[in-house]
Amino acid sequence: MKATVHVFLKTGVLDVQGKAVENALHGLGWNGVADVRVGRVIEFELASADEPAARAEVEAMCQRLLANPVIEGYRVRMG
């Protein structure tokens, strides 16, 4: 089963990369752009057919390694 994990800095943590990209987009004329966040996508295959169990495992991976819960939040997509 395929797992996709999106990791972003939490709201309240200044995302300086997002800010820089936002300013650059404004510079190119896209003035309607706001709240740009730059994150990371991690994809992998998981040897499990049971989706709820696999999701719980991926959540544990996020807590232990894939995200740093002090500064980052994450979203998990299965399949």
Next chain:
Amino acid sequence: MKAAVVVFPGSNCDRDCKVAIERSTGAAVTMVWHQETALPDGLDLIVLPGGFSYGDYLRAGAMAALSPVVAAVRAAAKRGVPVAGVCNGFQILCEAGMLPGALLRNAALKYVCKPVVLELTNLQTRFTAAFGDKREARMMIGNGEGAYFADEATLDRLEGEGQVVFRYRDNPNGSVRAIAGIVSGEGNVLGLMPHPDRAFEDDLGSADGALLFQSVMASA
């Protein structure tokens, strides 16, 4: 007096730390590879040096925090052995959960490499006792992800408990409350972004870093 410097793949200040400790304290320094599961006996100080362990993959310090040697460092810290993480070492200690908070990308998105003036906010720690009545120290920084971050409740607790040890006079990287270095609640684990190992002799622009190593050895 004995000290150990841990060497991760990508560490680049490991030798600087060894020379700095030897010259400022006369201690015998052992280099310990990150795959080791045990540390030498009778250590008075363990240093996690600066650099780019594991190429900063995933997050700075995240991979190194899972190294076998870090389990041994954690156990030694629990027994009260002083542990100092400098720069990448600070990032590793945060990722390992041995210190609260995390280090973020610098506010200006730039790698900052320059001398900085630090205010000593707690002179009672085993890492600062030898500073005497000095209120300021000069050390070098060199980091791209050096902006200290923790939530407000954690910051209030750190300040209330005297765990903030070094503060930047002119915040170079957007660290919250200008924090440059903190100690654990037990007081024997220090993390700091500035490099005492680049400031241990006057010829290097400052000898203040030597006082940090001398403090630890005097407390041994």
